[in-house]
Amino acid sequence: MLVLGIETSCDETAAAIVEDGKTVWSDVVASQIAVHSPYGGVVPELASRQHVQAILVVIQQALERARLSRHQLDAIAVTRGPGLVGALLVGLGAAKAMAYALGIPLIAVNHLEGHMHAAFMGRDPLGRPFACLVVSGGHSALYLVDGEGRGELLGCTRDDAAGEAFDKVAKLLGLGYPGGVAIDRLARQGNRRAFSFPRALMEKGSLDFSFSGLKTSVATFVRKHGPPPERGQAGAYRLEDLVASFQEAVVDVLVKKIIRAAQARQVTDVAVVGGVAANGRLRELLIEETAGNRLHLHLPEPRYCTDNAVMIAAAGYHAWKRQGFCQDPLEVDAVSRWT
Ligand code: KG4
Ligand code: ZN
Numbered sequence: 001m002l003v004l005g006i007e008t009s010c011d012e013t014a015a016a017i018v019e020d021g022k023t024v025w026s027d028v029v030a031s032q033i034a035v036h037s038p039y040g041g042v043v044p045e046l047a048s049r050q051h052v053q054a055i056l057v058v059i060q061q062a063l064e065r066a067r068l069s070r071h072q073l074d075a076i077a078v079t080r081g082p083g084l085v086g087a088l089l090v091g092l093g094a095a096k097a098m099a100y101a102l103g104i105p106l107i108a109v110n111h112l113e114g115h116m117h118a119a120f121m122g123r124d125p126l127g128r129p130f131a132c133l134v135v136s137g138g139h140s141a142l143y144l145v146d147g148e149g150r151g152e153l154l155g156c157t158r159d160d161a162a163g164e165a166f167d168k169v170a171k172l173l174g175l176g177y178p179g180g181v182a183i184d185r186l187a188r189q190g191n192r193r194a195f196s197f198p199r200a201l202m203e204k205g206s207l208d209f210s211f212s213g214l215k216t217s218v219a220t221f222v223r224k225h226g227p228p229p230e231r232g233q234a235g236a237y238r239l240e241d242l243v244a245s246f247q248e249a250v251v252d253v254l255v256k257k258i259i260r261a262a263q264a265r266q267v268t269d270v271a272v273v274g275g276v277a278a279n280g281r282l283r284e285l286l287i288e289e290t291a292g293n294r295l296h297l298h299l300p301e302p303r304y305c306t307d308n309a310v311m312i313a314a315a316g317y318h319a320w321k322r323q324g325f326c327q328d329p330l331e332v333d334a335v336s337r338w339t
Protein backbone atom coordinates (compact mmCIF):
# COMPACT_ATOMS: atom_id res chain seq x y z
CA MET A 1 0.00 0.00 0.00
CA LEU A 2 1.50 3.31 -1.09
CA VAL A 3 0.50 6.15 1.22
CA LEU A 4 1.23 9.81 0.59
CA GLY A 5 1.72 11.59 3.94
CA ILE A 6 1.17 15.33 4.28
CA GLU A 7 2.23 17.40 7.30
CA THR A 8 1.61 21.15 7.81
CA SER A 9 0.85 21.48 11.54
CA CYS A 10 3.52 24.07 12.34
CA ASP A 11 6.50 25.45 10.43
CA GLU A 12 7.47 22.62 8.07
CA THR A 13 5.64 21.79 4.86
CA ALA A 14 6.27 18.09 4.35
CA ALA A 15 5.19 15.30 2.02
CA ALA A 16 6.42 11.71 1.87
CA ILE A 17 5.50 8.44 0.23
CA VAL A 18 5.79 5.34 2.39
CA GLU A 19 4.92 1.76 1.48
CA ASP A 20 3.17 -0.42 4.08
CA GLY A 21 4.10 2.00 6.86
CA LYS A 22 7.76 1.03 6.58
CA THR A 23 9.55 1.54 3.25
CA VAL A 24 10.29 5.19 2.51
CA TRP A 25 10.03 6.03 -1.21
CA SER A 26 10.46 9.76 -0.73
CA ASP A 27 10.71 12.27 2.10
CA VAL A 28 10.48 16.01 1.40
CA VAL A 29 10.54 18.74 4.06
CA ALA A 30 10.43 22.47 3.25
CA SER A 31 11.50 24.41 6.31
CA GLN A 32 10.24 27.91 7.09
CA ILE A 33 13.11 28.83 9.41
CA ALA A 34 14.27 31.77 7.29
CA VAL A 35 10.75 33.26 7.29
CA HIS A 36 10.19 33.09 11.05
CA SER A 37 13.67 33.69 12.43
CA PRO A 38 13.54 37.53 12.25
CA TYR A 39 10.56 37.28 14.65
CA GLY A 40 12.23 34.88 17.10
CA GLY A 41 9.44 32.31 16.78
CA VAL A 42 6.70 30.93 14.55
CA VAL A 43 4.24 33.58 13.28
CA PRO A 44 1.03 31.59 12.57
CA GLU A 45 -0.22 33.78 9.71
CA LEU A 46 3.15 33.65 7.95
CA ALA A 47 3.27 29.88 8.47
CA SER A 48 -0.10 29.44 6.72
CA ARG A 49 0.97 31.61 3.79
CA GLN A 50 4.23 29.70 3.40
CA HIS A 51 2.37 26.38 3.46
CA VAL A 52 0.07 27.66 0.68
CA GLN A 53 3.09 28.51 -1.46
CA ALA A 54 4.98 25.30 -0.76
CA ILE A 55 2.38 22.55 -0.49
CA LEU A 56 1.89 21.65 -4.17
CA VAL A 57 5.61 21.91 -4.91
CA VAL A 58 6.45 19.64 -1.98
CA ILE A 59 3.83 17.04 -2.98
CA GLN A 60 5.07 17.11 -6.57
CA GLN A 61 8.67 16.62 -5.37
CA ALA A 62 7.61 13.67 -3.21
CA LEU A 63 6.05 12.01 -6.28
CA GLU A 64 9.04 12.82 -8.52
CA ARG A 65 11.64 11.57 -6.04
CA ALA A 66 9.67 8.33 -5.65
CA ARG A 67 9.32 8.13 -9.47
CA LEU A 68 5.61 7.58 -9.06
CA SER A 69 2.54 9.05 -10.65
CA ARG A 70 -0.22 10.24 -8.34
CA HIS A 71 -2.46 7.56 -9.88
CA GLN A 72 -0.29 4.90 -8.21
CA LEU A 73 -1.11 6.16 -4.70
CA ASP A 74 -3.43 3.98 -2.60
CA ALA A 75 -4.33 6.52 0.10
CA ILE A 76 -3.48 9.92 1.54
CA ALA A 77 -2.69 10.47 5.22
CA VAL A 78 -2.75 14.01 6.56
CA THR A 79 -2.20 15.65 9.93
CA ARG A 80 -5.53 16.85 11.33
CA GLY A 81 -4.18 18.23 14.62
CA PRO A 82 -2.99 19.25 17.13
CA GLY A 83 -1.29 22.30 15.67
CA LEU A 84 -1.91 25.76 14.22
CA VAL A 85 -5.38 25.60 12.64
CA GLY A 86 -4.52 27.92 9.73
CA ALA A 87 -1.46 25.83 8.95
CA LEU A 88 -3.27 22.50 9.31
CA LEU A 89 -6.04 23.64 6.96
CA VAL A 90 -3.56 24.03 4.09
CA GLY A 91 -2.37 20.41 4.26
CA LEU A 92 -5.87 19.16 4.93
CA GLY A 93 -7.31 21.10 1.98
CA ALA A 94 -4.67 19.75 -0.38
CA ALA A 95 -5.15 16.20 0.93
CA LYS A 96 -8.94 16.35 0.58
CA ALA A 97 -8.73 17.71 -2.95
CA MET A 98 -6.26 15.03 -4.04
CA ALA A 99 -8.14 12.18 -2.37
CA TYR A 100 -11.40 13.34 -3.94
CA ALA A 101 -9.94 13.82 -7.40
CA LEU A 102 -8.10 10.48 -7.36
CA GLY A 103 -10.96 8.61 -5.67
CA ILE A 104 -8.71 7.21 -2.94
CA PRO A 105 -9.16 7.11 0.86
CA LEU A 106 -8.18 9.96 3.15
CA ILE A 107 -6.80 9.15 6.60
CA ALA A 108 -6.76 11.87 9.27
CA VAL A 109 -3.76 11.50 11.57
CA ASN A 110 -3.04 12.81 15.05
CA HIS A 111 0.34 14.57 14.94
CA LEU A 112 1.52 12.99 18.21
CA GLU A 113 0.56 9.54 16.99
CA GLY A 114 2.63 10.44 13.94
CA HIS A 115 5.65 11.23 16.11
CA MET A 116 5.22 7.88 17.87
CA HIS A 117 5.28 6.04 14.56
CA ALA A 118 8.78 7.35 13.89
CA ALA A 119 9.82 4.75 16.48
CA PHE A 120 8.55 1.99 14.17
CA MET A 121 10.72 3.12 11.25
CA GLY A 122 13.88 1.49 12.64
CA ARG A 123 15.02 -2.06 11.91
CA ASP A 124 14.53 -3.18 15.49
CA PRO A 125 11.02 -4.50 16.22
CA LEU A 126 9.39 -2.81 19.21
CA GLY A 127 8.40 -5.09 22.09
CA ARG A 128 4.83 -4.42 23.29
CA PRO A 129 3.75 -2.78 25.40
CA PHE A 130 6.44 -0.11 25.42
CA ALA A 131 6.92 3.19 27.21
CA CYS A 132 6.99 6.15 24.83
CA LEU A 133 8.22 9.64 25.65
CA VAL A 134 6.96 12.29 23.23
CA VAL A 135 8.99 15.49 23.53
CA SER A 136 8.23 18.21 21.00
CA GLY A 137 7.69 21.96 20.90
CA GLY A 138 4.10 21.68 22.08
CA HIS A 139 4.05 18.43 24.05
CA SER A 140 5.94 16.49 26.69
CA ALA A 141 4.15 13.31 27.65
CA LEU A 142 4.78 9.70 28.57
CA TYR A 143 2.57 6.92 27.26
CA LEU A 144 2.29 3.19 27.66
CA VAL A 145 1.60 1.94 24.12
CA ASP A 146 0.11 -1.49 23.51
CA GLY A 147 -0.02 -3.61 20.39
CA GLU A 148 -3.25 -2.24 18.93
CA GLY A 149 -2.34 1.39 18.68
CA ARG A 150 -3.84 2.29 22.02
CA GLY A 151 -1.90 4.49 24.39
CA GLU A 152 -2.36 5.10 28.10
CA LEU A 153 -1.19 8.52 29.28
CA LEU A 154 1.24 8.00 32.16
CA GLY A 155 2.28 11.60 32.70
CA CYS A 156 2.59 14.95 30.99
CA THR A 157 3.94 18.42 31.52
CA ARG A 158 2.14 20.67 33.97
CA ASP A 159 3.41 23.80 32.26
CA ASP A 160 5.95 24.18 29.42
CA ALA A 161 6.83 21.40 26.98
CA ALA A 162 10.52 20.41 26.85
CA GLY A 163 10.96 21.94 23.37
CA GLU A 164 9.20 25.10 24.55
CA ALA A 165 11.71 25.37 27.41
CA PHE A 166 14.58 25.08 24.92
CA ASP A 167 12.98 27.71 22.67
CA LYS A 168 12.19 30.17 25.48
CA VAL A 169 15.66 29.90 27.04
CA ALA A 170 17.28 30.33 23.61
CA LYS A 171 15.21 33.47 23.05
CA LEU A 172 16.16 34.82 26.48
CA LEU A 173 19.83 34.28 25.67
CA GLY A 174 19.57 35.84 22.22
CA LEU A 175 20.21 32.55 20.42
CA GLY A 176 17.26 33.02 18.08
CA TYR A 177 14.85 30.52 16.58
CA PRO A 178 14.78 27.55 16.39
CA GLY A 179 16.18 27.44 19.88
CA GLY A 180 16.64 23.73 20.51
CA VAL A 181 19.16 23.20 17.74
CA ALA A 182 21.10 26.36 18.69
CA ILE A 183 21.40 25.22 22.32
CA ASP A 184 22.30 21.66 21.30
CA ARG A 185 25.14 22.96 19.10
CA LEU A 186 26.51 25.52 21.55
CA ALA A 187 26.28 23.18 24.54
CA ARG A 188 28.80 20.83 22.92
CA GLN A 189 31.54 23.36 23.74
CA GLY A 190 30.30 23.98 27.28
CA ASN A 191 30.74 22.41 30.70
CA ARG A 192 27.46 20.79 31.70
CA ARG A 193 28.50 20.78 35.37
CA ALA A 194 29.38 24.50 35.48
CA PHE A 195 26.07 25.54 37.07
CA SER A 196 23.49 23.57 38.98
CA PHE A 197 19.91 24.14 37.83
CA PRO A 198 16.84 22.61 39.50
CA ARG A 199 15.48 19.25 38.32
CA ALA A 200 11.73 19.14 38.92
CA LEU A 201 11.14 15.45 39.54
CA MET A 202 7.76 16.18 41.22
CA GLU A 203 6.32 14.01 43.98
CA LYS A 204 7.58 10.46 44.55
CA GLY A 205 6.66 8.17 41.66
CA SER A 206 5.15 10.98 39.55
CA LEU A 207 5.61 10.75 35.79
CA ASP A 208 4.62 14.38 35.21
CA PHE A 209 7.03 17.09 34.14
CA SER A 210 7.47 20.78 34.86
CA PHE A 211 9.97 23.00 33.05
CA SER A 212 8.80 26.54 33.82
CA GLY A 213 10.80 26.70 37.10
CA LEU A 214 13.96 25.80 35.23
CA LYS A 215 13.29 28.53 32.66
CA THR A 216 12.79 31.03 35.53
CA SER A 217 16.08 29.88 37.10
CA VAL A 218 17.93 30.67 33.88
CA ALA A 219 16.25 34.11 33.75
CA THR A 220 17.22 34.73 37.41
CA PHE A 221 20.79 33.65 36.64
CA VAL A 222 21.00 36.17 33.80
CA ARG A 223 19.53 38.95 35.97
CA LYS A 224 22.10 38.22 38.67
CA HIS A 225 25.20 37.68 36.53
CA GLY A 226 24.40 39.92 33.60
CA PRO A 227 23.55 39.18 29.97
CA PRO A 228 25.68 36.54 28.26
CA PRO A 229 29.02 37.80 26.97
CA GLU A 230 29.63 37.78 23.22
CA ARG A 231 31.14 34.51 22.04
CA GLY A 232 34.88 34.42 22.59
CA GLN A 233 34.75 37.49 24.87
CA ALA A 234 35.59 37.42 28.58
CA GLY A 235 32.65 37.86 30.96
CA ALA A 236 31.21 36.76 34.27
CA TYR A 237 30.45 33.34 32.73
CA ARG A 238 30.62 31.48 29.44
CA LEU A 239 27.40 31.21 27.45
CA GLU A 240 28.42 27.70 26.40
CA ASP A 241 28.57 26.63 30.06
CA LEU A 242 25.20 28.18 30.83
CA VAL A 243 23.40 26.42 27.95
CA ALA A 244 25.17 23.12 28.62
CA SER A 245 24.09 23.25 32.29
CA PHE A 246 20.50 24.17 31.36
CA GLN A 247 20.34 21.38 28.74
CA GLU A 248 21.70 18.87 31.24
CA ALA A 249 18.88 19.71 33.68
CA VAL A 250 16.21 19.10 30.98
CA VAL A 251 17.83 15.93 29.67
CA ASP A 252 18.44 14.52 33.13
CA VAL A 253 14.72 14.77 34.03
CA LEU A 254 13.57 13.28 30.70
CA VAL A 255 15.90 10.28 31.03
CA LYS A 256 14.98 9.66 34.68
CA LYS A 257 11.24 9.78 33.89
CA ILE A 258 11.30 7.35 30.96
CA ILE A 259 13.32 4.88 33.04
CA ARG A 260 10.98 5.37 35.99
CA ALA A 261 8.00 4.73 33.68
CA ALA A 262 9.53 1.54 32.27
CA GLN A 263 10.30 0.22 35.73
CA ALA A 264 6.89 1.18 37.16
CA ARG A 265 5.07 -0.61 34.33
CA GLN A 266 7.62 -3.41 33.98
CA VAL A 267 8.28 -2.96 30.29
CA THR A 268 11.59 -3.67 28.59
CA ASP A 269 11.20 -1.47 25.51
CA VAL A 270 11.26 2.32 25.53
CA ALA A 271 10.97 4.85 22.69
CA VAL A 272 11.74 8.57 22.67
CA VAL A 273 10.27 10.66 19.83
CA GLY A 274 9.54 14.28 18.82
CA GLY A 275 11.80 17.21 17.96
CA VAL A 276 13.70 17.19 21.26
CA ALA A 277 14.65 13.53 20.67
CA ALA A 278 17.06 14.91 18.04
CA ASN A 279 19.11 16.46 20.87
CA GLY A 280 22.64 15.08 20.94
CA ARG A 281 23.10 15.03 24.71
CA LEU A 282 19.66 13.47 25.29
CA ARG A 283 20.51 10.69 22.83
CA GLU A 284 23.89 10.10 24.47
CA LEU A 285 22.47 9.90 28.00
CA LEU A 286 19.53 7.73 26.90
CA ILE A 287 21.90 5.21 25.32
CA GLU A 288 24.04 5.09 28.49
CA GLU A 289 21.20 4.92 31.00
CA THR A 290 18.92 2.51 29.19
CA ALA A 291 21.84 0.11 28.69
CA GLY A 292 22.64 0.39 32.41
CA ASN A 293 19.03 -0.43 33.25
CA ARG A 294 18.73 -3.27 30.75
CA LEU A 295 16.14 -1.48 28.65
CA HIS A 296 15.81 -1.76 24.91
CA LEU A 297 15.93 1.78 23.46
CA HIS A 298 14.21 2.81 20.22
CA LEU A 299 15.37 6.20 19.03
CA PRO A 300 14.35 7.38 15.54
CA GLU A 301 16.98 8.91 13.26
CA PRO A 302 17.15 12.67 14.01
CA ARG A 303 15.35 13.58 10.75
CA TYR A 304 12.37 11.47 11.81
CA CYS A 305 12.31 13.13 15.26
CA THR A 306 11.51 16.64 14.02
CA ASP A 307 8.36 17.23 11.97
CA ASN A 308 8.20 15.19 8.78
CA ALA A 309 5.60 13.45 6.64
CA VAL A 310 7.12 9.95 6.75
CA MET A 311 5.77 9.51 10.28
CA ILE A 312 2.32 10.76 9.16
CA ALA A 313 2.22 8.29 6.24
CA ALA A 314 3.30 5.47 8.59
CA ALA A 315 0.73 6.37 11.25
CA GLY A 316 -1.92 6.70 8.53
CA TYR A 317 -1.15 3.26 7.15
CA HIS A 318 -1.48 1.64 10.60
CA ALA A 319 -4.68 3.56 11.41
CA TRP A 320 -6.12 2.44 8.08
CA LYS A 321 -5.28 -1.22 8.82
CA ARG A 322 -6.81 -0.90 12.28
CA GLN A 323 -9.97 1.09 11.78
CA GLY A 324 -10.43 1.78 8.08
CA PHE A 325 -10.46 5.19 6.48
CA CYS A 326 -12.65 8.28 6.91
CA GLN A 327 -16.15 7.56 5.69
CA ASP A 328 -16.75 11.16 4.77
CA PRO A 329 -13.35 12.63 4.01
CA LEU A 330 -14.60 16.03 2.92
CA GLU A 331 -16.13 16.57 6.38
CA VAL A 332 -12.84 16.20 8.31
CA ASP A 333 -11.88 19.45 10.06
CA ALA A 334 -8.59 20.72 11.50
CA VAL A 335 -8.26 20.75 15.30
CA SER A 336 -5.81 22.82 17.34
CA ARG A 337 -6.09 20.44 20.30
CA TRP A 338 -6.66 16.71 20.09
CA THR A 339 -6.31 14.52 23.13
O1 KG4 B 1 8.38 17.76 16.83
P1 KG4 B 1 8.77 19.11 16.43
O2 KG4 B 1 9.61 19.28 15.18
O3 KG4 B 1 7.53 20.04 16.28
C1 KG4 B 1 6.45 20.00 17.18
O4 KG4 B 1 5.60 19.10 17.02
O5 KG4 B 1 6.47 20.83 18.12
O6 KG4 B 1 9.56 19.73 17.67
C2 KG4 B 1 10.04 21.03 17.64
C3 KG4 B 1 10.74 21.29 18.96
C4 KG4 B 1 11.19 22.73 19.09
O7 KG4 B 1 10.85 23.19 20.37
C5 KG4 B 1 12.69 22.62 18.90
O8 KG4 B 1 13.41 23.64 19.59
C6 KG4 B 1 12.97 21.25 19.47
O9 KG4 B 1 11.90 20.46 19.07
N1 KG4 B 1 14.23 20.69 18.93
C7 KG4 B 1 15.31 20.44 19.69
C8 KG4 B 1 16.31 19.96 18.80
N2 KG4 B 1 15.79 19.94 17.54
C9 KG4 B 1 14.51 20.39 17.65
N3 KG4 B 1 15.51 20.58 21.01
C10 KG4 B 1 16.71 20.24 21.48
N4 KG4 B 1 17.74 19.80 20.70
C11 KG4 B 1 17.58 19.63 19.37
N5 KG4 B 1 18.57 19.19 18.61
ZN1 ZN C 1 5.87 17.68 15.83
